[in-house]
Amino acid sequence: MPSEYAHHFGINNIPYGIASSSKHPPSVVTRLQDSVLFLDPLARTGLLSGHFGGEVLETFGKPTLNSLATLPKDDLKVLRSALQGILKNLEKLQGCVEPIENVRMHLPVEVGDFTDFSCSADHMLNAGESVTGLRNLPPSFRYLPVGYISRASGVKVSGTPFHRPWGQYRKDGSVVWAPTEQLDYELEMACIIGKPSKFGTRVKVEDTAEHIFGIVILNDWSARDIQSLEMPPLGPMNSKSFCTSVSPWVINPEALAPFRSTGNVPAREEPPNGVMTHFSGPGREGYSVDLTASVVSPKDKDSKTILCRSNLSTMYWTFEDLIAHQTCNGAFLRTGDILATGTVTGKEKKTSHGCLLELTAGGKQSYGLNNGETRTYLEDGDSVILDGISGEGVGFGDCTGTVLPAQKD
Numbered sequence: 579m580p581s582e583y584a585h586h587f588g589i590n591n592i593p594y595g596i597a598s599s600s601k602h603p604p605s606v607v608t609r610l611q612d613s614v615l616f617l618d619p620l621a622r623t624g625l626l627s628g629h630f631g632g633e634v635l636e637t638f639g640k641p642t643l644n645s646l647a648t649l650p651k652d653d654l655k656v657l658r659s660a661l662q663g664i665l666k667n668l669e670k671l672q673g674c675v676e677p678i679e680n681v682r683m684h685l686p687v688e689v690g691d692f693t694d695f696s697c698s699a700d701h702m703l704n705a706g707e708s709v710t711g712l713r714n715l716p717p718s719f720r721y722l723p724v725g726y727i728s729r730a731s732g733v734k735v736s737g738t739p740f741h742r743p744w745g746q747y748r749k750d751g752s753v754v755w756a757p758t759e760q761l762d763y764e765l766e767m768a769c770i771i772g773k774p775s776k777f778g779t780r781v782k783v784e785d786t787a788e789h790i791f792g793i794v795i796l797n798d799w800s801a802r803d804i805q806s807l808e809m810p811p812l813g814p815m816n817s818k819s820f821c822t823s824v825s826p827w828v829i830n831p832e833a834l835a836p837f838r839s840t841g842n843v844p845a846r847e848e849p850p851n852g853v854m855t856h857f858s859g860p861g862r863e864g865y866s867v868d869l870t871a872s873v874v875s876p877k878d879k880d881s882k883t884i885l886c887r888s889n890l891s892t893m894y895w896t897f898e899d900l901i902a903h904q905t906c907n908g909a910f911l912r913t914g915d916i917l918a919t920g921t922v923t924g925k926e927k928k929t930s931h932g933c934l935l936e937l938t939a940g941g942k943q944s945y946g947l948n949n950g951e952t953r954t955y956l957e958d959g960d961s962v963i964l965d966g967i968s969g970e971g972v973g974f975g976d977c978t979g980t981v982l983p984a985q986k987d
């Protein structure tokens with residue numbers, strides 16, 4: 579029986595990840611359907627000889643993708659087509675291949691800096707309305723992609739459970755110190771930086787693509803009660819830094835090229851009394867990725883309730899804009915940096931809300947699970963599964979996390 583996500587990993591995908599098994603230490607892998615190919619033992623078979631020099635082959639034995647991610651795009655292109663050829667004869671690759679159920683996936687990169695932006699106008703409007711009752715975009719929204727800088731060390735690979743965080747928040751007229759009662763997820767995607775940029779040197783929007791190694795799904799877990807006390811005036815901190823999950827398979831721009839279009843990308847509006855400066859123009863392309871967010875209750879582990887369906891291409895700002903903006907002041911990119919989109923929310927009320935803050939109108943309305951349970955925010959033992967697919971054979975698999983009970987004070 580193929581796994582639930584086997585069909586995401588066709589021959590046109592060729593994702594990269596870091597896996598280990600009883601036979602192999604953590605190292606670089608790719609995946610075809612449910613077969614995981616370890617590239618370091620593959621290089622030793624000689625099947626890749628003639629394609630590249632030692633500096634490419636040396637990256638395969640590393641426990642992160644950082645070295646592979648800095649290879650020139652031309653090398654990555656040759657590697658992709660060599661792997662596509664080799665994977666046609668899987669039976670010849672014994673000793674290099676393991677079934678997906680026999681491997682453990684690890685964090686794909688050593689994370690450099692982690693910025694989370696907020697690129698969805700619909701998320702901004704819905705989240706603002708949930709908190710303040712007013713449907714307004716922040717004053718800066720059309721001038722620049724707003725973001726906050728979070729903790730790289732909190733980024734964990736899909737499947738890593740975390741404890742419900744403690745913090746300070748307002749309750750019944752006072753501020754308490756207690757486990758959060760408003761634990762939320764945020765359905766997001768992120769780009770991972772390959773080629774670094776130079777300190778003091780802006781990356782022009784037309785040059786940003788060469789810095790994108792690949793794209794992952796990301797869950798920016800959020801504690802809304804802690805967030806609402808701490809956020810003004812410097813932004814979220816402990817309400818979000820306790821854990822951020824990323825999917826283990828990094829999908830590369832070449833696999834996603836057929837799914838780029840201008841189709842759903844919102845029209846860019848000139849900001850009031852301002853000019854578009856270092857950003858992409860009206861013909862900018864988004865990546866089409868159909869995303870879902872689901873919750874699984876510990877009382878009914880076989881049933882997932884889909885709470886949101888949305889698509890990455892509806893974001894107002896693109897990955898190219900995020901990179902141009904991050905570097906426009908001379909700040910620079912390091913390999914393994916993560917730049918996330920913010921919550922990916924669509925236009926449809928209730929069915930395309932990328933987080934529970936929106937779906938529950940700030941905890942004022944409940945949502946139902948397939949088994950009849952109701953929730954406002956997440957409960958202990960709940961798992962959240964985010965997944966995404968662009969088209970035939972090109973998907974991201976899943977990004978999953980489970981809430982453990984709060985630790986004792």
Ligand SMILES: O=C(O)/C=C/C(=O)CC(=O)CC(=O)O
Binds near residue numbers: 709
């Ligand atoms: O507007 C709010 O109250 C919430 C803002 C956020 O949680 C920041 C964030 O992560 C935005 C996003 O994911 O788009």
Ligand SMILES: [Ca+2]
Binds near residue numbers: 694766798920921
């Ligand atoms: Ca976020």
Ligand SMILES: [Mg+2]
Binds near residue numbers: 820
């Ligand atoms: Mg987070």
